[in-house]
Amino acid sequence: MLTAALMAFHAAVPNSAGHVGSLLEAFLPWCGLVIVVLLALALLRRSVTALVALLLPMAVWAHLFGRLLLPGTEPGPHDLVVVQHNVSDENTDPVGTARTLAAAEPDLIALEELVPPALAEYARTLAPKYPHHVVQGTVGLWSKHPLTGTRPVDIKPRGITEPWSRGLRTTVHTQRGAIAVYVAHLPSVRVRASGLASSWRDESAGLLGKAVAAEQLKTVLLLGDLNGTVDDRGLAPLTSRMNTAERGFAFSFPAAFPMARIDQVMARSATVRQIRTLSSTGSDHLPVTARITLT
Structure with a gap:
């Protein structure tokens, strides 16, 4: 839940002290690694609840960065x-x-x-x-x-x-x-x-x-x-x-x-x-x- 909240509401992280908000945003895509670690732990514990909960941060990450992973358009009309x-x-x-x-x-x-x-x-x-x-x-x-x-x-x-x-x-x-x-x-x-x-x-x-x-x-x-x-x-x-x-x-x-x-x-x-x-x-x-x- 914390991982999902940090990604979804990163703009709400204060920047007044040490530019912490900018520091988080600089490496925001790497929050995906946290999801991978949590997934491994959920599988290790065989926890269905944890796996279901992981759908939330996965959905947030996909919303923010999923389009960047889509295949590029075929080389064609460009200027x-x-x-x-x-x-x-x-x-x-x-x-x-x-x-x-x-x-x-x-x-x-x-x-x-x-x-x-x-x-x-x-x-x-x-x-x-x-x-x-x-x-x-x-x-x-x-x-x-x-x-x-x-x-x-x-x-x-x-x-x-x-x-x-x-x-x-x-x-x-x-x-x-x-x-x-x-x-x-x-x-x-x-x-x-x-x-x-x-x-x-x-x-x-x-x-x-x-x-x-x-x-x-x-x-x-x-x-x-x-x-x-x-x-x-x-x-x-x-x-x-x-x-x-x-x-x-x-x-x-x-x-x-x-x-x-x-x-x-x-x-x-x-x-x-x-x-x-x-x-x-x-x-x-x-x-x-x-x-x-x-x-």
């Missing part, structure tokens, strides 16, 4: 394929990373943690298939389609005093018309004894949400390392305004044992059909790719 990847500023193989991303044949590739001299390697490797690219600070976008109107997006929290540029906005001119694309890298969060330290991330998400709300183009894509899952209330300024993936968990972090998808693809006036991970690169994140249908 864009995108890739999102935090390439890591410690990546020792930028060329191999760029080739892995390009092998998925996306229309757009969004990258974070771009630092010299690796940035030049990404640009040179991706140039043959992606002649259009823009970079602002440590984030960038490579595109098969022309780009115009690029500008930085200020998502810097007030507590950060050093130079810090992690957001951009550009217009992508597709065959279906112009769309606004945002690439962002929100501040990291830390799990401490006192709870989840996410204040900077939450403040940055609020600034990014305001920028998306003010966007004049109808169709908007957001690609980025948002350091939060779509269930985390800290990203509510974005998830309340944009669609998230209809299919796929695509846990992207950490690459060695992915436990959460913090690399996101969101859309306004468009549908994110399915999201999945790509092969590991020299980063501590896995790349994710998604199919987008424009409306």
Whole structure:
């Protein structure tokens, strides 16, 4: 009953002390493991009552996440394929990373943690298939389609005093018309004894949400390392305004044992059909790719 209540009413868990609510929501799908353990105990005790009681948390989990497990639609009508990847500023193989991303044949590739001299390697490797690219600070976008109107997006929290540029906005001119694309890298969060330290991330998400709300183009894509899952209330300024993936968990972090998808693809006036991970690169994140249908 407690497991079912935590999943069903996770938004009611207070966030005032240690961001406990956000911490629960970051790993909410893993409540399914608790159900598996309870199922094993019920079978061990041969308790019909326990098995019947387990139907409640199973139903709640299926309601929240069951659609993500459904088979994706057959490859067919879609307008864009995108890739999102935090390439890591410690990546020792930028060329191999760029080739892995390009092998998925996306229309757009969004990258974070771009630092010299690796940035030049990404640009040179991706140039043959992606002649259009823009970079602002440590984030960038490579595109098969022309780009115009690029500008930085200020998502810097007030507590950060050093130079810090992690957001951009550009217009992508597709065959279906112009769309606004945002690439962002929100501040990291830390799990401490006192709870989840996410204040900077939450403040940055609020600034990014305001920028998306003010966007004049109808169709908007957001690609980025948002350091939060779509269930985390800290990203509510974005998830309340944009669609998230209809299919796929695509846990992207950490690459060695992915436990959460913090690399996101969101859309306004468009549908994110399915999201999945790509092969590991020299980063501590896995790349994710998604199919987008424009409306």
